[in-house]
Amino acid sequence: MNLDSVRNLKASLSETHPMTLALPARKAAPLGIPAGRTKDVERVQPGIALGVAPGAVEGDYRLAVRVQHQGLARSDHVAQLISAARGDADVRFIGRVTKREAWNEDQHRPVRPGISVGHFRITAGTIACFVSRGQRVFILSNNHVLADENQGRRGDEILQPGAYDKGRRPRDVVGLLEKFVRLASGSANAMDCAIASLNKDVEYDPRLPRARRRLSTDLAAPEDASRVEKVGRTTGHTHGRVAAFEVDGVVVEYDIGNLRFDDQIEIAGTRQPFSAGGDSGSLIYTSGDRRPYALLFAGSDAGGPAGRGVTYANPLEPVLRELRVDLLT
């Protein structure tokens, strides 16, 4: 079918087949919803969702039928939908659909890489990892996450989670801004980075979240990596490939104006965009051997697979050198 035909069919079926919409609890009872007081049952139960699915060849489309309840999978109702599409339907059982998990946006103690953090005046970014100088331990992230684009002062409070994720003072203060590399508007920048000291009563865990796997102690050079991963506050754990390195003349839009960056790394997501807003500060590491690689700080609005943007990151070794810290793994 062509696209307009599928759209018209979908609209028509949605009107004539009310069960294609989410089911009121009362109507869902015969399908096996556990008996109980109606006030104890969700007001709306999963039913059948309709959409448009790509066909076998470019420009060809089919009616997408997504069944959310096993009791409906072999029902006459689904058969009628297939018949209405003259067999040109893509039917799949998808089960329950839940809202996206927001684990990385919550408060976590001990604090870990990949979770929400921020200077008290900003919304939220991501903890890259932990670094040390002597006996002191610091959070590593971006200047624009921990130091509010050069506006922060040493000793400013750092929240985990960040203020956008309901981090509040003094309850969620985990540390204090220690040092940042100034963002320059008159010359090329190499990095967007800052560190914050950890309060003594805040424990940290340097392992990657969820899998609890440790990073390698060996850093990967910009030209040495191909497949990479990151864990960020917004998009969580994503995979990508290095699309370019030693990229000069990257102009990035900040609140304080457009800033130029040289020697940057560009990453394209493999199955989805590699990053999104709030992932600033994420540590990027190599797939497989988990070598720390780069510090995520920006993204574009085009390019990459499906044109949904690419990610930019600072090579990690110069960041650690400039801040005079060692990586904790």
Next chain:
Amino acid sequence: MKAASISKARAAKAKAAELLGDSKLVNGIGIAREARGYAVKVNLVKAPRDGAVPAEIDGVPVRVEVVGRIKKQPLSTNNSRRRRSA
């Protein structure tokens, strides 16, 4: 065209910067890894007119991609006027 060694790609990148560095269309010039070597990668804000970017420089292939505008990654938030975004 065959991909080049990394040293040839670096030299070609420097030439690409001389040729294109002043263009407002260009938003980054770097090096891309290919199957058997390296190429120059030129990032653009929008699609160029034909011939605006050479297909190769000194035998090194030039790959072009429109990446659009690049931003620090802000959260979409209603209170962004009050709080800076990260």
